[in-house]
Amino acid sequence: MSRASRMVPIALFASLAAIPILREAGLPIGGFLPLIAGRIIIFAIAAMSLDFILGVGGLASFGHAAPLAIGAYAVAILDAAGIHDATIVIPAAMLAAGIFALVTGAIALRTSGINFLMITLAFAQMVYFAAGSLADYGGDDGYSLDARIMWAGWKLSGRGGLYAVSLVCLFAAWLLFRTLTASRFGRLLSAARQNRVRVQSMGVDVFAVQLTSMVIAAMVCAVAGVLLANEAEFVSPAYAAWGRSGSLMVMVLLGGAGSLHGAILGAALVVLFEEGLGRVTPHWPLIFGPLLVLSVLFLRRGIAGIGRGDG
């Protein structure tokens, strides 16, 4: 592991932590940056979980918005039942997304390549339509939360609280995926991407390894869903729309697949473009679109690959 690849994540986390502190200190960074920083963190969690299966495991899911939405809907359903305790909401969300990934992953893993892309999309579309039919939770119009989740009586009502919790979650996710990637399990997952037959001939159940990775990724992504629902105080089927799955994939690929911290860079770039540039001109796709094309043509390993001699 090179020096740079260790320094970049540290710098990323430090700057994300610094934003609210600088804001409290009265530095002129505006009210907008801390707001999008919160969303960058939440999408970074989701994108990082996708990077684990896509970048490390080579499982290109085009339906990763599904666990995101399942996490968000767990919040809505429990909110309607008057349950806001984070120690119930978060495990419930993770469990629901985990079961979803277990069932759909078992079917999807029978396919590969573009067929895998499409079957995961199909499952996410089913979640999207199912969410839209939940009339008790607003159907397509979505559901406004009564209150944010709380932990041991501590309400995440202020912006700072949710921001801190999100950042801790992102850091925990990064540690988890880093540890997993470096472990025997992670090496098998990565090896199966490069040469499935060889790993199988070692007597490893590749299917089990890949399915486990999908379940873990979905459970972490569900946490992002819980945070997203709380950040917007709103849940909607739009969270499961295929454009959202695509956008998560763009974050991973733009940031640099397989690097984990690249997901943070990718999330930052996509959110900044959508919400920052979108404020300047509604024609922001005219800048973002060509940028994507150029980044593919000239940055073979995403932004995280810059400076590693492969630019």
Added chain:
Amino acid sequence: MITRLFGATLLALAAQQGVVSAQTLKIGVIATLSGPQAPLGEQIRDGFQAGIDSLGGKLGGMPVELTVIDDELKPDLAVTKIRGYVEQGKVDFVIGPVFSGIIAPIVKPVTASGAFLISPNAGPSTLAGKGCSPDLFVTSYQNDQPHSVSGQFATDQGYKKVFLIAPNYQAGRDALTGFKSRFKGEVAAEDYVPLTQMDMQSEIAKIADAKPDAVYVFLPGGLGISFVKQYRAAGLEKIPVLSAFTVDESTLPAAGDAAIGFYTGANWAPNMENAASRAFVAAFEAKYKYVPATYAAQAYDTARLIDGAVKMAGGTDHAKLRVALEKAPFESVRGSFRFGANHYPIQDFYLARVAKRPDGKLQTEIQRKVLSSDADPYAVDCKMN
């Protein structure tokens, strides 16, 4: 008591105009300006701007600092953008959005910041009843109303059997509920189509099979355009089509002559006979080169409402503004207009019909009044505090 006080102080305040106009009015417009639904957002944006222009670029005598925000029809994105906007500095009004799926999540952030949210289009039932807010005003209608107009009309005409079509989403289901609330006859079928469907031919086959007395459709945007074109081609002209948000000035240029003769429930149409409306349509078409639909008219009214309220309140004091807004001190392009206790409008509804103007452009034209001073059914559940 307070209102009388206002009347009395109005003259005194007029003298202070110099003080008032030194400030600017901070207003944000949030609308869907990208994606397939963008034409509706553009109508809202242009209508509001036309309202400001009609008052010499000022509202209530104050210069306006206008910010236009695109919600991209993504609720969570809308929340972030609107929070970022209202927290940057004291905002007086937020105007928008187009769609009900966006209004629910932005009510709280806007009103908590001390701004008024005025919706020029979306009017969901939740915010009309239990979820009503003292700082939320709706200048369009409650979502059920444009549909119940056609239900009433179908009952008035003595239609026995009506075939209903709506897109498969919440607003679609609400639409058919709205229609049925005033329709006394038999419902031949309730057909829900996916929002992304491009082709209406199978629905048309079902209509031909069911042989209803009339058809009621709520098919916004591209869905409606496809339906109109294909309905004519299938030779079903004899069965009248009632609708809402299917044939309006935003879709008519694309639907073409096939739309002539379709009926629609409306609170306004470009041929409305009053001076305010005529002035609006003339100025709007001169500047934007297209025929305004009801979305633009409602946004135009919203600008004029703010103008009247700021003048009446003599500034931007929040409590005074709210009282002034409730009085709806402006001349609406719709003629009669006032707010109910839930800050939703009480207004007349009409049956309109698509027709060709002498200049060859299509527009909806008022046929007859169907509901007078109609208040929405949810107002009774609203307890302002």
Added chain:
Amino acid sequence: MTLFIVQALNGIQLGMLLFLIAAGLTLVFGVMKFVNLAHGVQYMIGAYLGVTFAGWAGGFWAGLLLASVVAGAFGLALDVVIYRHLYRRSELDQVLATFGIIITLNEVTRLLWGSNPLDMKMPELLSGSFQLVEGLRYPIYRIAVMAAGLAVAGGLAVVVNRTRVGMLIRAGASNGAMVEGLGVDIGRLFRIVFGMGAMLAGFAGVLAAPLVSVEPGMGDNLLILAFVVIVIGGVGSIRGAFVAACLVGLVDTLGRSLITDLSHAALSATTSARVGPAVASMLIYLVMALILAIRPTGLFPARA
């Protein structure tokens, strides 16, 4: 019963439209291993150019011809300038780059033509309708769309099965390295396939224009359906694309009415009003998931 026949006709007609788009997509993927998300954009460009050219050149037929050719040429230009560099890259790089092309071209379309939907007049010759059953006339134009789809399918079958280019296409889809080994100018083959696919998608766009609303982003949803088609059919297989296109068209039209009736019969009125439409929207995805679960490479895989 008559309703069933009408629905089946509609299903086939939707299938033909999907086939025109999926044919290019599946060949491009089969021969060049290139995932072109921007293929749906070709459909949109075809429709817009059709409207514009029909206006300039006076009429639908001129519009159809010019727009198909120009859309094909435009696709070819994109291929030469950008896509060519992506052939040897990973599928995901291709997804990202072509996604960038989609959002760029959707926005360019909006800038050039505005965001309001446009109107395309039906050709006079085909604008009539004929009495299908009592009380329902069926538009001739739709029959023409079906016929056009069938003609293209037949033509492609001949080209793919009977000509040298077709032999190379088949060989390329099952074993690309072998074709190169034969000393064939692979770049030329790629350009022929790509230009043909782009032109067919553009052609489909013009054909669909009088039936649907011509608006920015109109290709996006159809692209997803086209991908469903090629995945069900087996990537790289024209025959698979044809069968799957008909299947998707039929499932989407017939299945929806069937599901609604079934749920009415099986469930209470309120439950079925909620569940029925949701399941109906999911139907093609359910079918795709089911087919892939049983046959992971689709119905007619091009590769052994």
